[in-house]
Amino acid sequence: MLTGIRQRTLGSYAILFGIYVLLMLFHNWGLVNLLTVLLGSFWATVLLAWLTTRRLITPVEQITSAAQEMAGGVLDMEIRVQGEQELDDLAWSINYMARQLRKNLFLITEERNRARAILNSMADGVIALDENGRVILINPVVESIFNIKEEHWIGTELIKVIRNHELEQLFIRALQDMQPMLNNELQILTPEPRLFRVQISPLKGVKHKKMGVVGLLTDVTERRKLDQMRTEFAANVSHELRTPLTSINGFVETLLDGAMEQPEIARNFLEIIHSEGKRLANLIDDLLKLSRLEDRRNILHKQPVNLADVIQKTVKMFEGLAQDKNIELTIAIPEDLPSVPGDAGLLSQVVVNLVDNALKYTLPGGKVNIAVNPQHDHVTVAVADTGIGIPPENLSRVFERFYRVDKARSREMGGTGLGLSISKHIVEAHGGKIKVTSSPAGSTFTFTLPLEV
Structure with missing residues (x-):
């Protein structure tokens, strides 16, 4: 474009010079005078063309070239020209526009980075669709949950990203009606079933123009499990407390109705009441222990613990019971067993x-x-028996509160159903892990217990 302007300008001067020459030919001047006038006119035309190029064409070329580079994204340059006042003003205006664009671009970049940082740090999943229902944004949480990458979801339909028809219908309905869809809970395979609370809000532009929708996916699987466990715990506690209390009340009423007059029957009933009372006390003690362990405000005051002493004292405690049942109780402890940081009473x-x-x-x-x-950074303790074993379907629940594989037999043996749950909390409070295998x-x-605090 600039080359064309330069050519047109020079061409105009050439045409004017040609017209001037023709006019000179119509005058009856001498040859010398004519050549002198023509030569002077030629140089005057060249000088005028040079001045025009220097004062107008070259600055315009510089301004145009700089403007094209700015349009291409190079905003950190300044236009410096020497020309007419109007061109200087134009260059200053373009420079000012570039500075403002650079400032606005910096602010936009900051806002984008801030929004991206917020999305990346969110614990919930975020999905955004454009007005055509195609995915334009997914945060890392969704990518992690559904094991997808950006090149697989950008610009595609939601159903191709997350294979769930109900979720797609919620987004489509929100996009069509441009109304929020709140507090919908869906079960989605990830690949294991997980429960999500889905909240979708419309994105509106100027004059309420439809721009798309954004959805928030909150994983409430664990929360619902905890709610269920809390409900079951309340029901189990009520049942476990009511059973011995009902038994105690029944025998007391029988005694009051006349059984006290029969010493043998009365003594038998009192022994049962005493046994049920001890069971009730043990249950309450275990509940209090569990409550204290679950209260995270209680900090363990760890001291070096000799596990060998703890285990040997436990074996002495159960030697009589083992002999009565004709069970061989053995231990295998290395001599150089290191101390473990922890609470000796709880580990015992x-x-x-x-x-x-x-x-x-x-x-x-x-x-x-x-x-x-003992290992490099932890100690493993294994208690193995040759007992009746645990069915495979029960292995994942043996550490739950009040869960019993054989409820009738467990109660008959005096168990509260909280021992393994208490053990699990104690081990995890020490930074360790507990598991079970059975056949x-x-x-x-x-x-396992870590060797370092």
């Missing part, structure tokens, strides 16, 4: 609970072994 309770359960569910003639294996030949409960 874990070992007591596991050994007690092993002896309860091992038949006469069986074996119970406690083995300790028809017996069960093994294993817990």
Whole structure:
């Protein structure tokens, strides 16, 4: 374009010079005078063309070139020309516009980075669709949950990203009606089933122009499990407390109705009342222990604990019971066992609970072994028995509160259903883990404890 302007300008001067020459030919001048006038006119035309180029064409070329570079995104340059006042003003205006664009671009970039940082730090999933229902944004939470990458979802339909018809219909309905869709709970495969609360809001532009919708996916799977566990816990506590209280009240009423006059019957009833009272007290004690362990405000005051002493004291405690049931109770502890940072009383309770359960569910003639294996950064304690074992479908729930594989037999043996749950909380409070493996030949409960605080 600038080359054309330059050519047209020079061409105009050439045409004017040609017209001037023709006019000179119509005058009857001498040859010398004519050549002198023509030569002077030629140089005057060249000088005028040079001045025009220098004062007008070259600055316009510089301004146009700089403007094209700015349009291409190069906003950190300044136009510096020497020309007419109007061109100087034009250059200053373009420079000012570039500075404002640079400032606005910086602000937009900051806002975009801030919005991206917020999206990346959110614990909930975010999905945004354009006005045509195609995905324009997904935050890392959604990518992680559904194992997808940006090149797989950008510009595609939602159903191709998340294979859930109900979720797609919620987004489509919100996009069509441009009305928010709040507090909808859906179960989505991720690939395991998970429950999400979905909230969708419309995106509106100038004059309420439809721009798309944005949806927030909150994973409430664990929350619903906790709600269910809380409900079951309340029901179980009520049931566990009511059972011994009903038994106690029934025998007391029988005694008051005349059974006290029969010493043998009265003594038998009083023994049952005493047993149920002890069971009730044990249950309340276990509930209080569990409550204290679940209260995160209680901080463990850890001290070096000699696990060998803890295990040996536990074995002495159960030697009589093991002999009565004809069960072989053995231990395998290395001599150089390092101390473990923790609460000796709580760790002793874990070992007591596991050994007690092993002896309860091992038949006469069986074996119970406690083995300790120190590793580089942790210690592993395993309590193995040759008992009746745990069915595979029950293994994932044995550490739940009040969960019993054999409810009738557990109550008959005096269990509260909280021992394993308490053990799990104690081990996890020490930074360790506990697990169980089982087969028809017996069960093994294993817990690990870190060697460093």
